Amino acid sequence: MAEKPIPGLAKLEQSVGVLAGVGPAKKEALAKLGVECVGDLVRLWPRAYQNRGDTKSLLEIADRLRNGETGPFSTVLTVSAEPQTRYIRRGMVITKVRAFDGTGSAEITWFNQPYVAQRIHTGETYRFFGRFAWEYNRVQINSPISEPWREDLPLPAIVPVYPVSQGLTQRFVSDAVLSALRYAGDELTETLPTDALEEMRLPSFGYTVRAIHRPADVSEMETARRRLVFEELYYMFLSMALTGAASRQASGPLKLADTDLSDFLAALPFSLTGAQARSVGEIVSDMAGENLMNRILTGDVGSGKTVVAAAAMYAAVKNGFRAVLMAPTEILANQHAEDLSKLFGTLGVKTALLTGSTKKKERAAILEGLRGGGEIKIVVGTHALLTEDVVIGDLGLAVIDEQHRFGVHQRAALFDKAKNVHCLVMSATPIPRTLTLAAYGMIDVSRIDELPAGRQKIDTFIVNETYRERLNGFIRKQAAEGHQTYVVCPAVEESEKGNDTDAEEMADLPLVDAIPEEGAPMKSAVQHADELAEALPELNVGFVHGKLKSSEKDRVMAEFAAGNLDVLVSTTVIEVGVNVPNATLMIVENAERFGLSQLHQLRGRVGRGTAKSYFILVSDSTKPEAQDRLRAVKSTTDGFEIAEYDLELRGPGDFFNETGAIRQHGQMNFRLAAACRDPHMIERASHYARRTAEEDPGMTKPANASAARRLASFTRRTEKTQN
Numbered sequence: 204m205a206e207k208p209i210p211g212l213a214k215l216e217q218s219v220g221v222l223a224g225v226g227p228a229k230k231e232a233l234a235k236l237g238v239e240c241v242g243d244l245v246r247l248w249p250r251a252y253q254n255r256g257d258t259k260s261l262l263e264i265a266d267r268l269r270n271g272e273t274g275p276f277s278t279v280l281t282v283s284a285e286p287q288t289r290y291i292r293r294g295m296v297i298t299k300v301r302a303f304d305g306t307g308s309a310e311i312t313w314f315n316q317p318y319v320a321q322r323i324h325t326g327e328t329y330r331f332f333g334r335f336a337w338e339y340n341r342v343q344i345n346s347p348i349s350e351p352w353r354e355d356l357p358l359p360a361i362v363p364v365y366p367v368s369q370g371l372t373q374r375f376v377s378d379a380v381l382s383a384l385r386y387a388g389d390e391l392t393e394t395l396p397t398d399a400l401e402e403m404r405l406p407s408f409g410y411t412v413r414a415i416h417r418p419a420d421v422s423e424m425e426t427a428r429r430r431l432v433f434e435e436l437y438y439m440f441l442s443m444a445l446t447g448a449a450s451r452q453a454s455g456p457l458k459l460a461d462t463d464l465s466d467f468l469a470a471l472p473f474s475l476t477g478a479q480a481r482s483v484g485e486i487v488s489d490m491a492g493e494n495l496m497n498r499i500l501t502g503d504v505g506s507g508k509t510v511v512a513a514a515a516m517y518a519a520v521k522n523g524f525r526a527v528l529m530a531p532t533e534i535l536a537n538q539h540a541e542d543l544s545k546l547f548g549t550l551g552v553k554t555a556l557l558t559g560s561t562k563k564k565e566r567a568a569i570l571e572g573l574r575g576g577g578e579i580k581i582v583v584g585t586h587a588l589l590t591e592d593v594v595i596g597d598l599g600l601a602v603i604d605e606q607h608r609f610g611v612h613q614r615a616a617l618f619d620k621a622k623n624v625h626c627l628v629m630s631a632t633p634i635p636r637t638l639t640l641a642a643y644g645m646i647d648v649s650r651i652d653e654l655p656a657g658r659q660k661i662d663t664f665i666v667n668e669t670y671r672e673r674l675n676g677f678i679r680k681q682a683a684e685g686h687q688t689y690v691v692c693p694a695v696e697e698s699e700k701g702n703d704t705d706a707e708e709m710a711d712l713p714l715v716d717a718i719p720e721e722g723a724p725m726k727s728a729v730q731h732a733d734e735l736a737e738a739l740p741e742l743n744v745g746f747v748h749g750k751l752k753s754s755e756k757d758r759v760m761a762e763f764a765a766g767n768l769d770v771l772v773s774t775t776v777i778e779v780g781v782n783v784p785n786a787t788l789m790i791v792e793n794a795e796r797f798g799l800s801q802l803h804q805l806r807g808r809v810g811r812g813t814a815k816s817y818f819i820l821v822s823d824s825t826k827p828e829a830q831d832r833l834r835a836v837k838s839t840t841d842g843f844e845i846a847e848y849d850l851e852l853r854g855p856g857d858f859f860n861e862t863g864a865i866r867q868h869g870q871m872n873f874r875l876a877a878a879c880r881d882p883h884m885i886e887r888a889s890h891y892a893r894r895t896a897e898e899d900p901g902m903t904k905p906a907n908a909s910a911a912r913r914l915a916s917f918t919r920r921t922e923k924t925q926n
Contacts, residue, residue: 214387215242222382224375232370233379242916244383245391247376248415248431249363252424255332255350256360261342262306268337273826277332279352280304286320302329309335309342316346328352361418380416388413394913395434399891403884405430432881433888438914440892445900445914457599457623459491459522467517470549471510473656479507482649483514486627489647490518490600496625502651503840504807505658508629511651512602513543515627520552520580524599525573528583529617531605533558533753534760538782539604540583547581557584557593560753570594588617595620603628630842652841661810663818663837665794665830674790674819675738682742682769686787689808690735690772692726693796695748726792732772742769749776775801777808784812794820795829802836803845 206220219225219233219241238244255277259267264276280302288298298313298320311331313319323329333347350358365376391409399405406414411430418424464487468475475483482500489496502508516526528543530536540556547554555569572579575596582588582595601617601624654660666674678688732746745768747759756776763771764783771777771786775797789809791797797805802820810816820833835848895907902911 213390215390217241219244222379222386225379228370232368235368236366241383241387244380245412247365247380250366251364253362253364255362260306261304261309264335265337265342268335274334275332276335277330279328279330281328282323282325285325286323288317288320309344311344313346330358361424363416392909394910395437396891403433403887405433433884436885436888437892440889441895441914444893444896457625459518461521462487462491462518464514464518467514476653476655478651478653479511482511482651485649486515487518490625495623498627498647498649500627500629500649501842503842504804505811506651507655508651509542512627512629513546515600516581519600524597525595526581526600527588527595528602529588530585533560533585536583536585543583552580553578554581555579557582557587559587598624600625605630659815661806661816661818665820665833665837667823678739678770681788686814687785688770689786689789690770691791691805692728692731692774693793694725694727695750695774728772728774735770744770746772747776748774782811787814787816790819790821792821794822794833795824799832799836799845803842
């Protein structure tokens with residue numbers, strides 16, 4: 204039974220439990236997607252679309268298959284015989300059926316879906332959508348989506364694909380979204396400025412929401428998408444203009460008087476590279492200027508960003524201020540604290556480390572040392588820095604490492620530790636949103652585009668499973684030379700599901716990296732570690748992944764850092780991790796399953812010493828998109844180039860690819876704005892946002908009431924997607 208609505212609360216703000224069919228279990232599953240109220244469900248934008256309406260005959264599909272295409276395709280076929288189900292081994296059931304059209308016949312197979320036999324019958328016609336293959340001189344279709352076909356009752360041509368979590372199916376989420384629209388559709392009020400809608404020729408919000416969830420055609424979907432892109436940009440800029448770093452106007456800017464860093468530079472055991480020196484100069488110049496610094500420092504992992512940040516911290520301390528460095532993980536925070544304490548110890552500057560693992564007594568001493576005239580001048584930490592009891596007196600500089608891992612509110616919470624604070628964010632791969640802001644002067648950029656002296660270029664290779672013995676031999680060779688190896692897997696443990704998936708869950712089919720390909724099972728860290736230990740019995744093999752307890756994870760990482768392990772098998776938990784200069788080889792299994800920025804970050808784990816290092820991507824994928832992405836990683840080590848190529852691959856939003864699938868990487872929420880490359884749209888969104896902020900900085904005018912509510916919702920949903 205549905206929950207009773209709360210009197211006086213708007214429909215969009217009611218719990219999703221008021222909708223029919225959304226019981227406690229479904230409500231909990233939706234909450235994992237960040238969907239708690241009806242408005243959240245209305246704004247659960249499709250992350251992809253399937254072009255099921257572009258049906259092709261079996262003859263045309265066969266021709267395409269013989270030319271190397273794999274689909275997805277859509278076709279209308281009539282079943283010629285009753286389905287046959289049989290068990291082929293423990294835990295594996297296959298159901299087969301034959302179907303035909305006027306041009307040929309096909310064999311259709313479902314894995315672990317015996318119920319299909321109860322709903323597919325001889326003589327009935329269906330629209331089948333999925334990946335196809337040409338085998339045994341016949342079209343083969345594996346686990347397609349099937350829909351009853353009637354000439355007088357056309358099926359939707361463009362079908363949305365939603366994010367799902369455990370316990371949810373595409374069908375349920377789709378029905379729930381429609382239910383939410385029926386329940387609260389009358390509350391879809393406009394929140395954008397009227398003149399902005401007119402100038403940009405954008406549809407109303409009500410039309411947009413209905414069109415994005417149920418587009419009649421590609422044109423309607425694109426029109427709705429364009430409106431949502433503009434809206435996301437508008438609220439992003441409005442949020443920044445009202446409370447963000449770009450608009451933090453200081454009542455007394457932290458203008459540094461002493462910018463002489465000669466004693467700091469003399470304390471370094473090495474000389475700065477030209478790029479590092481240039482970046483230090485840009486940062487210190489900002490801090491000595493009239494306005495607060497808002498700058499991003501970018502460079503490959505291991506290019507020396509930390510020492511540049513250290514120079515900025517020293518400049519702040521020398522002028523009577525404190526500095527803080529916030530890292531996303533305890534491992535990285537520990538690493539930074541160790542490096543900085545060694546450096547600043549020689550300069551008489553006291554540092555401290557504050558994480559969730561800090562003992563109560565030690566924590567109390569650190570908090571005392573950060574207040575007023577306390578002796579601690581630099582503090583490194585994790586989210587533990589954000590708690591209310593952490594008061595940092597005279598805070599002048601906040602450094603945020605791997606800035607894409609922190610949400611808007613987390614960064615704001617750090618800035619709230621002081622009325623005025625300079626901000627420096629560091630990233631090895633700037634997210635596209637940052638590139639957009641940089642292009643429009645919202646944030647300044649310093650680039651470290653050269654490696655420190657002694658570092659060698661990391662050689663990147665792309666191989667397939669046939670190289671397995673050679674890869675094992677290469678691991679042996681590295682160990683024999685006294686070096687260590689990382690092996691990264693996309694999963695923690697071997698999936699027991701196999702192909703036991705409801706046909707509706709095959710909605711991921713069009714996405715580049717959505718499903719495993721035949722012959723390319725997903726490698727798991729636990730299983731692969733066992734396989735390597737068996738194949739390389741003379742070596743010490745360990746494994747680490749995110750499901751381990753922090754203490755166990757840290758123990759294994761420490762063992763690897765100490766050189767007690769020859770091989771460390773892991774998931775991307777080591778994407779941001781300890782500094783192990785002795786690690787010279789990284790092998791990434793199922794490399795096609797990782798994002799470009801992930802691969803770039805992973806590559807930065809090797810090549811940190813003076814020995815030659817190697818980065819090997821293992822992939823059996825034959826998809827052109829996957830191969831293009833891997834070649835992009837191979838072709839450059841520049842983080843900006845990788846981010847820009849990522850934008851190029853994503854495009855401005857959803858689009859039809861050569862196989863007829865409409866593709867969108869990631870959820871259609873904040874990332875829509877991030878992927879926008881339309882300069883005019885970005886400029887106009889920024890213009891209208893600034894105007895709104897100037898006219899109503901408190902967002903208290905009645906005309907802006909709806910926009911204020913939308914802004915709060917936007918900020919909340921953005922925070923969820925970034926964490």
